[in-house]
Amino acid sequence: MAFYNQEPFYNPSIPFAGSIQGGLQEGKTITISGRILPRAERFHVNLQCGSKSGADIALHFNPRYDSYPGYIVTNTFQRSSWGKEERKQNSPFTPGSSFTLLIIVQRDSYQLNANGCHVMDYRHCIPFNAVDTISVGGNVEVTSIAFQNPAPYFPPQPAFPGFPAQPGFPAQPGFPAQPGFPAQPGFPAMPGFPAMPGFPAQPGCPPHPGFTPQPGFPAQQGYVVPYKTIVNGGLHPGRTINIQGMASFNAKRFHINLGFNKGIALHYNPRFDENVVVRNSKLRDKYGEEERCGGMPFHRGQPFTMMISCEAQFFRIIVNGNQTNTYKHRHPHLQQIDVLEVGGDVTLTYVMF
Known part of the structure; x- marks a missing residue:
């Protein structure tokens, strides 16, 4: 399996579609940070199979504000038709506020966290390894879309020497500064998606115990500590x-x-x-x-x-x-x-x- 350290997308124009380098694998995370517009009606984040109009959408994540206090619709678009939507009431996404959406790829589902709190799991209807594109649209501003590969597994190794509890910043010889990630241009604007029919509200998800990093992946690169x-x-x-x-x-x-x-x-x-x-x-x-x-x-x-x-x-x-x-x-x-x-x-x- 190939591993990629993909650079984030910064401040993309909305609507936006961008490539997920290397696709998805179990344990990979996608972090979307931004702000919901003050008078938002809805916005969406899609994980999809290609960037063309009519492409299959493995995950359609769609906060809506046509009723108070707002709710979240999730669905899958496959073979030119929408599946049965799921709804989550009491959306944590508030118009006019900033947010961080974390999507964690699990074996059987996507785990969705908002501002550090578990929101819901969405079971896979399309294999996640078919996904290669992320798109965002609607009444939202996005500051960054970042990707992180699965946590590597480490064999037992000895501890490093202790350091003082309150250190300063001593110079580290031999380690040049590492650059950040430049902005990447977006893909062309995505056309609208087909209208989604309404279904009765679904009961909320129970509290989630949280994400455990996935073992069994080789280390991608090493860093010297300090x-x-x-x-x-x-x-x-x-x-x-x-x-x-x-x-x-x-x-x-x-x-x-x-x-x-x-x-x-x-x-x-x-x-x-x-x-x-x-x-x-x-x-x-x-x-x-x-x-x-x-x-x-x-x-x-x-x-x-x-x-x-x-x-x-x-x-x-x-x-x-x-x-x-x-x-x-x-x-x-x-x-x-x-x-x-x-x-x-x-x-x-x-x-x-």
Whole structure:
């Protein structure tokens, strides 16, 4: 099986259609970040088999606002006709608000998470390996569409030496800065899709236990820890940082820092010796008050998938498909935040922003 590190699409014009390089495989995730227009009637995200008019659509995800408080329609378009739609009431997508939609490809279904919370599962009606295109349309603005391949499996390996709990940003010799991902042009505008008939509302889905990274995939590339790189252009609302790795088998703690010229905007510090994740900021050479609530989503010797989503007022932190924390910005100049650092008792295998 081939693995691709596809660059995200940034700020595409809507309607939009773009290629999914390498197609879909079990464990792959797609993250769509954007904003719903204030007077939206509906928008959709489609996973489809080709970009031509009339192509089969494996997943039609369609929030609608023709009744309060809004609902979500999902369906499949196959052999020129729609299947029976499913409806999810009490949509978490609110007109005028920003959102992050995470689509996780599972063996039997797509798992759909909104802003870190599980929304629903949609069972496959078309094999997911036939999907090669994503399209977005309707009353929505999109800031990024990012792709992440399945979390690799790691054999047992010794822990790395411990690092101080509150590190700065020492220079890392021999590791040049890594560029970000330039914007990619969109495909031509997609024509409208056939009208969908209405069906009675379906009962909501029960709470979902969350996504577990899929084992059995070879490592795509290695990163040396401590790891430090430049986030070209800095941060802005809608930008996401995706990280895959594994805590060492006898880990005490590791850290992920988002920094700027003279400080650390977000110090994210899982501590296995205290069974807590500490969040903090370092401003004017001093750390502030620690935040410690939210539990411990990491486990020694277990791979993890993590997304840090930058929003207007806070960072949203999602681990293994579940929102674990939000962290209000203490350094409001987001564009100045242009350094990513990872250190401690962790193996790092994938970084995308």
